[in-house]
Amino acid sequence: MNRPTPPPLQPIGPRSYDEQTPNASRMYDYYLGGALNFAADRELAERAKTVLPVTPVLARLNRSWLRRVVNVCMDEGIDQFLDLGSGIPTVGNVHEIVERRAPDGRVVYVDYDSTAVSHAQKLLRGNKNATILHADIRDPDSVLGSPEAEALLDFSRPIGMLMVGIMLYVADEYDPRGLVATYRDRCAPGSLLPISVISADLVQHHDPETHRQLMDMVSVYDDASEQIHVRGYDEFVSYFDGMQLLEPGVVILPEWRPDGTAEYDSASPARWIGLGGMGRITGRTDGTA
Numbered sequence: 001m002n003r004p005t006p007p008p009l010q011p012i013g014p015r016s017y018d019e020q021t022p023n024a025s026r027m028y029d030y031y032l033g034g035a036l037n038f039a040a041d042r043e044l045a046e047r048a049k050t051v052l053p054v055t056p057v058l059a060r061l062n063r064s065w066l067r068r069v070v071n072v073c074m075d076e077g078i079d080q081f082l083d084l085g086s087g088i089p090t091v092g093n094v095h096e097i098v099e100r101r102a103p104d105g106r107v108v109y110v111d112y113d114s115t116a117v118s119h120a121q122k123l124l125r126g127n128k129n130a131t132i133l134h135a136d137i138r139d140p141d142s143v144l145g146s147p148e149a150e151a152l153l154d155f156s157r158p159i160g161m162l163m164v165g166i167m168l169y170v171a172d173e174y175d176p177r178g179l180v181a182t183y184r185d186r187c188a189p190g191s192l193l194p195i196s197v198i199s200a201d202l203v204q205h206h207d208p209e210t211h212r213q214l215m216d217m218v219s220v221y222d223d224a225s226e227q228i229h230v231r232g233y234d235e236f237v238s239y240f241d242g243m244q245l246l247e248p249g250v251v252i253l254p255e256w257r258p259d260g261t262a263e264y265d266s267a268s269p270a271r272w273i274g275l276g277g278m279g280r281i282t283g284r285t286d287g288t289a
């Protein structure tokens with residue numbers, strides 16, 4: 001599939017409601033079997049599945065990884081989370097995992113998609129420990145300085161800064177590595193930063209046919225409101241600069257601390273596409289004490 005001219009860069013800021021333009025949030029919901037999507041989302045998601053049939057498996061691998069990393073953060077004593085690009089609420093939302101293990105745990109979700117935000121608002125009504133912020137993560141001040149973050153999160157204590165399935169939507173022009181560093185520098189020592197992206201490197205080596213399908217799938221997203229940006233392995237590792245990488249380092253998602261649950265087909269070619277890693281802040285990276 002040819003990729004003629006890439007779509008223009010998306011301006012920074014929260015998105016208003018638009019059911020005509022397919023978007024990443026609702027397409028992801030569709031892959032996961034959710035009902036919060038429209039005809040335009042389903043049509044484009046089906047096109048993505050036609051070129052890369054394992055697309056829904058990729059979504060499930062990422063969602064399973066989210067659950068595992070939240071549990072690992074909690075094993076490490078973390079009870080407050082900032083979930084960047086949280087998506088439409090679905091099975092296994094972060095606040096549900098957190099409140100089962102830490103009834104006073106705090107969660108601030110952030111998404112710029114109005115469908116994700118309105119459904120999360122409904123779900124979280126009356127919940128004093130979790131909220132959602134309608135903001136663009138490429139504008140970190142609007143997230144880190146928001147009344148929601150200030151009310152619920154204590155940045156002087158370790159936090160779980162979740163960047164799961166989000167940095168793949170941040171174009172190089174918006175400096176994803178620098179953005180990670182900005183969020184990192186707000187975190188207290190002991191904080192954990194799980195990040196997952198899509199990478200072409202391993203799939204190209206292990207499964208050239210799936211690599212070709214992946215690149216076609218990326219082109220399909222040219223017709224969505226956000227595009228997918230595939231990252232190199234070494235480039236992704238550099239996102240963890242200034243942090244200590246937890247074992248097993250940067251690996252494909254199913255190999256990052258698998259816990260034996262059968263939420264996806266672990267033999268699927270999708271296994272080679274998603275990469276994940278978790279960084280730990282060992283000291284202040286911004287020069288403050």
Ligand SMILES: C[S@@+](CC[C@H](N)C(=O)[O-])C[C@H]1O[C@@H](n2cnc3c(N)ncnc32)[C@H](O)[C@@H]1O
Pocket residue numbers: 024025026028062063066084085086087088110111112113116135136137138164165166169170226
């Ligand atoms: C694939 S979903 C991931 C959801 C969830 N983090 C997970 O891993 O299951 C990506 C979400 O990121 C949101 N998103 C993409 N770019 C964003 C941005 N610049 N600011 C805020 N949200 C963004 C999309 O609206 C979508 O809901």
